[in-house]
Amino acid sequence: MAGRIDETLAFVPVRIAVLTVSDTRTPETDKSGDTLAARITEAGHALTGRAIVPDEIDAIRAQIRSWCSNAMADAIITTGGTGLTGRDVTVEAVRPLFDKEIDGFAAIFHQISFGIIGTSTLQSRACAGVISGVYVFCLPGSPGAVRDGWDHILKSQLDSRHRPCNFVEIMPRLMEHLQR
Structure with missing residues (x-):
């Protein structure tokens, strides 16, 4: 059963930052970041x-x-660096910073991706977690993967009206572990 948007609820805008990880992209050629x-x-x-x-x-x-320490964003989405080559280090950079990992993100991303590109999805190490109360989602660098991640996962989970639940409604509780 798919989720739904409850139009009777108020939409809460989320502050989102985009980080492109690439040795070759420039502001003029960053199609995934633009997407x-x-x-x-x-x-x-x-x-x-x-x-x-x-x-x-x-x-x-x-x-x-x-971005996390300056409270600039409620969520950060990275694009690029999630592959298998020696230069792909986004996962190695980000995963140790996670206070909590969102394990299901990778599973759902791969399920969606498999339906579109088949077993080529195995070359992606998409991941997500929470760092200092900020959601961090790491997507592959292709515009198609970015579209798939946003359109099929993040768009709904970052919408406060999405039911039965969404990431926005639990944002105020992401720092509870620090209050113990």
Whole structure:
């Protein structure tokens, strides 16, 4: 059974930052970042940050930590660096920072991706988690993968009206572990 949008509820805009991880992309050639930015704003959310960093663990971590510590975003979506090559280090950079990992994100992403590109989905290491109360979603770098991740997962889970549940309604509780 698929979820649904309850139109009787108020929409709550989410502050979202987009991080492109690539040694070759520039602001002029960042199609995946452009795709995410457009979809985020079309959905009614605020695009609060956008950056391109090289495939380097320290650069990725520095940008994510900056956005998390400056309370610039409720969610960060990365694109790129989730593959299997030696330069693909987004997962290695981000996963150790997770306070909690959202295990089901990768499973659902692969299920959707398998229906579109078949077993080629095995080359993606999409992942998600929470860092200092901020959701972080790591998507592959292709525009198609970004569309699939946003259209089939993130668009609904970042909509406060999505039922039976969504990520927005639990945002105020993401830091509870620090209050113990």
